[in-house]
Amino acid sequence: MKAAVESHDAKAGKPPAYVVALEDRLSYLPAAQLALVRRAYEVGARAHDGQTRKSGEPYITHPIAVAGILADLGMDVETIIAAILHDTLEDTPLSPDELTTEFGATVTELVDGVTKLDKLHFKNRQEAAAESFRKMLLAMARDLRVILIKLADRLHNMRTLGSMEVGARRRIARETLEIYAPIAQRLGMNRFKAELQDLGFRALYPDRHRVIAARIRTVLGNRREAMGKIEASLEARLTAEGITHRIVSRIKSPYSIYTKMRGEQKSFAQVMDVYGFRVVVDSVMQCYHALGAVHALFKPLDGRFRDFIAIPKANGYQSLHTVLFGSFGAPIEIQIRTADMDAVADRGVAAHWSYKDGSGPGNSAQNRAREWLSGLVDDQTRTASSLEFIENVKIDLFPDEIYLFTPRGRILSLPRNSTALDFAYAVHTDVGSHAVAARVDKKLAPLRAPLTSGQTVEIITAPSAVPSTQWLEWVVSAKARTAIRHFLKRLQHEDAIELGHRMLDRAMDALGASLEVLPPDALTRYLEENKLRALEDLLADIALGNRVADQVARALMHMQEGFAASFRPHAAEKILITGTERGVLTFGNCCHPVPGDEIMGYLSTGKGIVVHRIECPNVAEYRAFPERFIEMAWDRDVSGDYRVELRIIVANKPGVLAQVAAAVANASSNIENVEYKERDLMTATLLFTIEVSGRKHLADVMRGVRRLAVVNAVYRHPI
Structure with missing residues (x-):
């Protein structure tokens, strides 16, 4: 060679x-x-x-x-x-x-x-x-x-x-x-x-690039005069202060506009509705001097000042950022930095390059890059898997994801804004399905707690824990959402079969018959005629309101000659519920029934049974549809917490809300929501949405609230 x-x-x-x-x-x-x-x-x-x-x-x-x-x-x-x-x-x-x-x-x-x-x-x-x-x-x-x-x-x-x-x-x-x-x-x-x-x-x-680039040119053309006036004002003020400077107008790129439009759900006009300038001066002291000068020229917007000189970004970037309100109806973004800072912002680790066997001091970007890479070297010596190592590196490269650690050091990537429950499902579906709480950096946290990159998360599980529909509000990852929905769908099907069985048994019993003595060929013919694969599908259809149990029972009775004649109808027994049938039972928001209330059920197509209190104002309307009106009662053993609303009339004084909330909490009830309904000089009406286990628990809560001196009256809502 x-x-x-x-x-x-x-x-x-x-x-x-x-x-x-x-x-x-x-x-x-x-x-x-x-x-x-x-x-x-x-x-x-x-x-x-x-x-x-x-x-x-x-x-x-x-x-x-x-x-x-x-x-x-x-x-x-x-x-x-x-x-x-x-x-x-x-x-x-x-x-x-x-x-x-x-x-x-x-x-x-x-x-x-x-x-x-x-x-x-x-x-x-x-x-x-x-x-x-x-x-x-x-x-x-x-x-x-x-x-x-x-x-x-x-x-x-x-x-x-x-x-x-x-x-x-x-x-x-x-x-x-x-x-x-x-x-x-x-x-x-x-x-x-x-x-x-x-x-x-x-x-x-x-195509997207071409459209956005064309719109940028149009906007800049329309704003040329305004930008010239702002730049002239800045120039005059800084010169008057004796600050040696250079002003450069800043123009957003098509890609940055596109990502802001997508990520922040903003229109093109909203993203472009700003004037941007960079001021380059000779020294750090002049940076702060220039900041005071521009703040004297235009009013700064509250909370929009960032000092990246005192606290540089992770990549070594240094600058003062401020947002001003000018006379042209749009914010003015100003970046103030020295020439050295400007070079580092532009070229990063390559700025002022002098490589002397790695011993040179380097610029801030070089130093921070070397620190980052040194940390990666340390990490890789402790990480056996290259896959885990690459995930660790991505923590700093992809801001739209967060990276979390299991107690054993395994790295999991999740979408930004993920919660401890997302993490649980990322570990394993079974861990997610039985999760009850989490330890985040060894501190106890609820499943809905949001997580940030670098945290170590441990999931606490219990065999009895199962997903609920509320969990869907706590997760953002596709894996968690899919797993929860799959579980709820399976749970709903199982609950629907069990509840549908009870409903059909009740309907058959009211006709003096039962499924157990129904000839098998009669049931088979009914399923075939109605294009149902199995009895379970029929029972689930009944519980979900797609078929009425009484009508199915009558049809089954008449499927075989002479079968119906041997039975005599009688009054049907009430269907007993335990509250565990949440997959196919919902509780009316109009009356919020709790265990201990007299209740009834209304069969809603596709939704299953909606449970109401007997004194609910809507019950009279439901009685007009007897085939969908279901006699129900609470079983002896009932579980779960139930939502109820309290209307509380209090003295309109400072601190009242905190006193009432404390009384509710002292009675071991969770508060879901609080709102003021009415208020005048003397009194205020609060509407508390709380969770209770039954009427006795509700009575304890109301008694505790009623004892407060600032409370005039407590009512269950609706009365």
Whole structure:
């Protein structure tokens, strides 16, 4: 290989224009280092000889372009050489030993690190891909330049994506938006992040990008005069204060507008309804001086000031952020920072690059990136699974997800705003179905407690615990929601069969018959004629109100000749309920029945039985449909808590609500809701929605509330 390179060198003439252009951009390097760059081009050109890109250009134009992107960042000679040769180990016969002999071990390590990242497919959760990702992160931890080369490589690939076929374009664009842009953001490289996002958005959703970009141009054209006036006012004020400064207007990108519209459910006009400016000054003290100046010029909006200088972001970003209210009817967003901070905000870890064996102080983004990567190295030594390691890394890369730990250190990813109950189902469906509480960072918490990234969560279970419909309000993950619904559907079916059996038995008994003595062929014929697969389907239909038990009983009685004649009808017994039939029983919100009340049931199609108090004002209407009116009563053993409303008339004084709430809680009742219904100078009427186990419990609650001196009267609502 070396002889071949030397032969190529001998024949080499004037370098192509793109090489000359690269050398011009590298004018900050000494002459000896520029000679090394020229040598790297010659080796790379020879290695890639005969290879072309999809566009038909010689392949070497790509690594030269990658080196040019890094040259614009002012990167050192080793980074530039590694960029020129970054594809040689994977795509050419050039060996690591030859590379080391020619350019040194550091360049070989950089090229090797980038090569491993190229082999990674992030959509693939296989162990091999995760292990490759782990190795790449470790290479980054040893040398940040690995990821800088890869990001420049991806940026040039995105700039030249048009020559790829549609499927490949979409795949690469999605990977860019999901992986590379977040990595650039995590490293503080906002210039790279912004261009990667814009190019990825354009390739993935070309129509959406075109429409939003056109609307941005229209809005900016309409606002040019207003923005000019605001900028002139800022300019005059800062000059009067003697602050050396530079003002730059800020324009939102199509991708940032698109994500805000989707994530915050805002219209385009709402997202764009703001004027943005960046003020760059000479020193930190001038940042705060400029802040005072702009606050004197325009009124600041309360609660919209952020000091990222005193407390930098995780990626090293520093700036003062404030939002002002100007005379043009829209907020004015101002960012104030020094020139150094501006460079770090733009280039992140690549700003002011000086690499001296990793011993240089570096900028804030470099220091924080190294701390982050150092933490990852520590984590990976304690994590046997590469899959867990990659999940750990994603904590910082994907803000739309949270990452949580089990007590044994397993990492689970969940959607943002997930609760302890979501976590329980993520551990295992059986754990979720029997969950009763959680310990979050060793502190007891309810299942509905929201979680944040990094917490350790332990789920407390009980064999008797089962999901309820209320759980659906506490979860956000698809897995938890699906599991709860499946359980409730199965529970409803089982409850429906059991309750339907009781209803049909009651109806048959009222006719002087029973299912047990019904001839099997009569039942079989009825099921076939009504297209029912089994008796269980018939019973469930009865409980859900799709069939009336009395009508089914009569039909069954007449399915066989002579069968009905041997039985005599009598008064039907009441159906007894225990409260465990929640899958097919609901309790009327109009009267809120509780155990101990006299009750009746009304069969509602598709909903099952709705239980009402006998004194409910709607009962008279239900009696007009005797086939759906069901005589019911509470069984001896009743379980569960039942919602009831109390109307409480109190003195209109400060602290009354707290006193009443405390009295309710002291009686061991949960408060679901409180609202003021009426209020005047002397009295107020409160409507408490509480949970009780029965009439006796309700009486205890009312007695405790009635004892308060501030309470004039307590009534069960409706009376």
